[in-house]
Amino acid sequence: MLKLSERKEVVPQNFDVIIVGAGPAGSMAALKLARAGLKVVVLERGRHPGAKNIFGGLLHNTPVLNEMLPAFWERAPLERHVFQKVLAFMTPTSAVSLTFETEGFDELPRNGYTVFRPVFDNWLAGEAVKEGAQLLCNCTVENLVKKDGQVVGVTVKGREGGLRSNIVIAADGVLSFLARQADLRQDFRVEDMGLGIKLLLGLPKETIDERFHLARDEGADISFLGTTDALRGGGFLYTNLESISIGMVVHLSSLKASGKSPYQVLDTFLKHRHIAKLIKGAVPLEYSAHLVPEGGIAAVPQVYTGGMMVVGDAAGLCYTNGINLEGINLAMTSGVLAAETAIQAIEARDYSAAVLSLYRQKLDDSFIIKDMKTFKNAVDMMHIERLFQTYPQIISAILEKIYRVEGTPREKIMKLGRKEALKKVKTKDLIADSIKVGRALL
Amino acid sequence: MIVDDLPQFTQFQVDEQTHIVLDREVCKSCDHHACVHSCPANCYTLNEETNRVDVVYENCLECGTCQVICDKNAIDWSYPRGGYGVCYRLT
Numbered sequence: 001m002l003k004l005s006e007r008k009e010v011v012p013q014n015f016d017v018i019i020v021g022a023g024p025a026g027s028m029a030a031l032k033l034a035r036a037g038l039k040v041v042v043l044e045r046g047r048h049p050g051a052k053n054i055f056g057g058l059l060h061n062t063p064v065l066n067e068m069l070p071a072f073w074e075r076a077p078l079e080r081h082v083f084q085k086v087l088a089f090m091t092p093t094s095a096v097s098l099t100f101e102t103e104g105f106d107e108l109p110r111n112g113y114t115v116f117r118p119v120f121d122n123w124l125a126g127e128a129v130k131e132g133a134q135l136l137c138n139c140t141v142e143n144l145v146k147k148d149g150q151v152v153g154v155t156v157k158g159r160e161g162g163l164r165s166n167i168v169i170a171a172d173g174v175l176s177f178l179a180r181q182a183d184l185r186q187d188f189r190v191e192d193m194g195l196g197i198k199l200l201l202g203l204p205k206e207t208i209d210e211r212f213h214l215a216r217d218e219g220a221d222i223s224f225l226g227t228t229d230a231l232r233g234g235g236f237l238y239t240n241l242e243s244i245s246i247g248m249v250v251h252l253s254s255l256k257a258s259g260k261s262p263y264q265v266l267d268t269f270l271k272h273r274h275i276a277k278l279i280k281g282a283v284p285l286e287y288s289a290h291l292v293p294e295g296g297i298a299a300v301p302q303v304y305t306g307g308m309m310v311v312g313d314a315a316g317l318c319y320t321n322g323i324n325l326e327g328i329n330l331a332m333t334s335g336v337l338a339a340e341t342a343i344q345a346i347e348a349r350d351y352s353a354a355v356l357s358l359y360r361q362k363l364d365d366s367f368i369i370k371d372m373k374t375f376k377n378a379v380d381m382m383h384i385e386r387l388f389q390t391y392p393q394i395i396s397a398i399l400e401k402i403y404r405v406e407g408t409p410r411e412k413i414m415k416l417g418r419k420e421a422l423k424k425v426k427t428k429d430l431i432a433d434s435i436k437v438g439r440a441l442l
Numbered sequence: 443m444i445v446d447d448l449p450q451f452t453q454f455q456v457d458e459q460t461h462i463v464l465d466r467e468v469c470k471s472c473d474h475h476a477c478v479h480s481c482p483a484n485c486y487t488l489n490e491e492t493n494r495v496d497v498v499y500e501n502c503l504e505c506g507t508c509q510v511i512c513d514k515n516a517i518d519w520s521y522p523r524g525g526y527g528v529c530y531r532l533t
Contacts, residue, residue, distance in 0.1 A: 045521055047455065051529045052504060116532045138525035158523045175506040177520075188510045195507050197482045199444060200533055243532070255480050256511050262482045263445040270444075287444055287451045288533040289482035289505040 015039045015134075015165040017342050018154055020141045020178060022049035022125040024328050025312030025335035026171030030128035030135075031068055032339035038346060040133045041163065042125065043156065045140040050121030052173075054198060054288040055328060057238030057245040058082060058221055059115045062329040064336045066109050069127060073110065077119045079240035080219025081110040084212065087323070088274075089392040090226040090235075095274040096395050097222075106218070114219050114238045114245070144168065144181050144308070150351065151182060151307035166351050167342045168308045171335060174291045176301075176314035184310060185301030190252040192295025192316070194233065197262050198247030199270070201282035205242050211278055212239055223323075224248075226392030227269045231258055232383060234322075235269055237278070243285060244278075246270070249292055249325075251382070262289070292327070293318045296379035297372040303363065304356040309338040317368055321378035321441060322387075330368045337362040381440035384433050386425060391433075394421050445484045448501055457526035460499040461519065462508070468516035469495040477508040477517065503528050 017033050019026045022044035033040040046052040065072060073081075083105045088097035105111050129135050145153035145162055153164035170178040174193070179185045212220045224235030233250030248266060255262060269275060293299065293316040300316045303309060311317070312331030319326060341359040345351050363369050381387070397420045402413065411419070421430060444451075462485075469475075470493050478486040478495065483503045487496050497508075504527055509519035521527070 045524050047525050047529055052527070054530060054533045118530045118532060140521045140524045142520075156524065157521070175510075188506075190511055193510055195480070195482065195505065198533065245533075252480075252507065252511060255507075256474070256476045259474075259476075259479055261479045261484070263484065267444065284444060284447070284451050286531060286533045287448055287503075288528075288530055289503045289507070291506045291510065 015041050015163065016346055017041075017167045017169060018043065018163055018165040019169045019171055020154060021171035021173060021314070022046075022135060022137075023053055023121055023171055023173065023312060023331065024124060025314075025331035026169065027121065027124040027128050028064070028068065028332045028335035029169050029171065029311060029339040029342075030125070030133040031131055032336050033342060034128055034131035034133040036339075036343050037132075038343070041165075042128065042133055042135045043139040043141050043154070043163070044125070044135065044137045046137060048118070048122050048137055049125035049135070050118035053117040053121050054196070054290045055117055056196065056198065056236045056247065056249070056325070057114045057240070058112045059120065060112045060326055060329040061109055062332050064333045068336065073108070073113070077115070077123050079114040079116065080214070080217045081105070082112040082114065082221045082238075083214065083218035084220040086220060086222040088222055088224045089395045090224055090272065090274065091393050091396045092272070094396040094400070096392075096399055112221070114240050116240070141172065141178065144178060149306060151305065166307065166346060167356075169335075169338050169342065170308060170310045170314050171312050172314050174293050174313040176310060178308075179301055179310045179314055182305050182308055184303070184305055189295070190256055192293065192299040193252040194249045194292040194294040195252055195255060195262060195289065196247060196249040196292050197266055197289040198245055198287070199266065199284060200286040200288075201244045201246060201279055202242060202285045203244060203279070203282045207281070208239050208242070208244065214239065217241070223325075224269075225387070226389060227272065227275075228388055229260060229265045229268055230385075230389045231255060231260065231265060232385060232388050234388075244282060246275070246279065249294075251294065252291070294320065294379075294382075297369070297376045298379065300372070304353060304359050306353045306356070307351045309341065309356055309359050311335045311338045317363075317372070319372050319375055319378070320382065321375040322382060323441075326371070333366060333368055334363060337366065375440065377436070378440040381436045384436055386429070386433060390424050394424055397423075445482070448483055452503070453529045453531060454500060455526050455529050456500045457522050459523075461522040461527070462497050462499045462502065463518040464495060464497055465516040465518070466494060468514045472514055472516070476511045480507050480511050482507065
């Protein structure tokens with residue numbers, strides 16, 4: 001890994017492309033560009049790629065990763081492949097869960113792997129370096145350098161001089177100060193952000209295998225609804241080989257209005273009976289937090305301007321519909337699409353916005369924007385307050401009525417369901433919520 | 443609570459210069475102090491008597507919550523210099 005020496009000055013150099021951020025989007029772009037024989041440099045503010053990066057825990061199957069690095073799973077530092085998907089509805093005193101397992105998830109390419117970002121991102125950046133990309137760590141990019149309205153380089157915080165290139169790819173994460181500086185986006189809004197917090201807990205492999213009914217390198221991915229103390233959001237749990245990633249993502253606007261502290265909500269979640277038995281005896285290893293772009297397609301900024309493209313979280317390419325939560329696969333794919341565009345622009349020696357607009361077109365034609373459009377109404381659905389406390393309570397109440405034996409006459413499921421629901425929600429709200437959920441998912 | 447032992451679990455390369463600067467006059471007149479309760483690393487504290495907000499940048503996880511949640515433009519927040527700040531090992 002190349003590191004910038006202790007010199008205070010960055011030697012002015014001209015690159016074909018400067019990539020800001022050695023996360024999954026930046027490194028995939030670097031890999032693609034280096035393979036095309038271009039002079040590319042990646043600037044990473046951490047001491048190593050991944051040092052600043054966190055996510056829930058799941059690297060989704062990403063066809064473009066399989067294409068660029070065939071059979072990467074034989075070499076990449078992966079934890080477990082996700083075999084078991086669980087959706088759990090929780091109340092403070094109960095838990096209802098739906099578990100899905102299929103042998104199909106054991107086949108290659110696997111549907112997803114749990115990974116540690118500081119480890120995986122480091123590995124992926126290393127693959128780009130092997131192909132000839134230059135990696136400079138310990139470099140926080142501060143400003144864009146512009147000439148005639150076009151981006152032509154960047155400056156690095158605390159160092160004189162700067163780096164010049166024909167194209168800058170901003171892979172600088174959810175808080176893309178570069179996209180803001182280039183006037184590609186408005187200021188960051190609480191309405192468009194989620195806060196993810198996570199605790200990594202160490203447990204022996206055998207204990208995890210037994211508790212979650214897993215074998216070999218099989219892993220579990222559990223999503224929780226109703227564990228966020230009425231905040232809009234959800235909990236997650238992923239199994240790694242010898243540890244568990246557990247945490248939650250909450251809407252920032254909801255957190256702000258509540259006056260609650262995120263770590264207190266996490267603490268209550270960890271003490272829930274159902275969770276406490278899963279993590280019993282575990283040793284805390286690391287605590288982390290980061291914002292997540294959750295504004296959906298409406299919050300995607302302009303993704304290009306003269307001399308610059310924006311990829312991954314920096315471009316808000318992330319979505320959730322309550323069941324799927326995808327970002328890293330969108331990020332890696334967008335990195336490759338931006339790199340493809342850069343290659344075409346460099347061949348044509350034209351780095352204008354008109355040429356780089358091809359990148360947006362490529363995004364539109366890919367699953368990235370298509371999926372974000374398909375679930376554009378999910379953003380609205382995820383703002384239904386009742387989804388995060390009232391409905392999990394209703395589901396639990398219905399099941400309790402169904403299972404409890406009391407020597408009193410029973411009612412059919414529809415009737416008792418309606419009764420339990422109306423105890424907690426008004427008919428008109430129930431209808432309005434059903435419409436929103438329907439519009440989002442059905 | 444987990445956050446109390448934060449520096450034991452999570453590594454930091456502390457810079458001698460802060461990357462978070464508060465406009466204390468604005469903070470004094472703030473009606474919600476959302477930064478104080480929302481920070482997942484508990485970096486912010488409010489002195490109820492003097493209404494003064496203080497921040498400990500050394501434990502900052504660089505999540506960005508405070509500067510997005512502040513609607514008074516009172517938090518001047520930037521990424522730490524290269525190599526400094528939080529340094530995740532696993533997570």
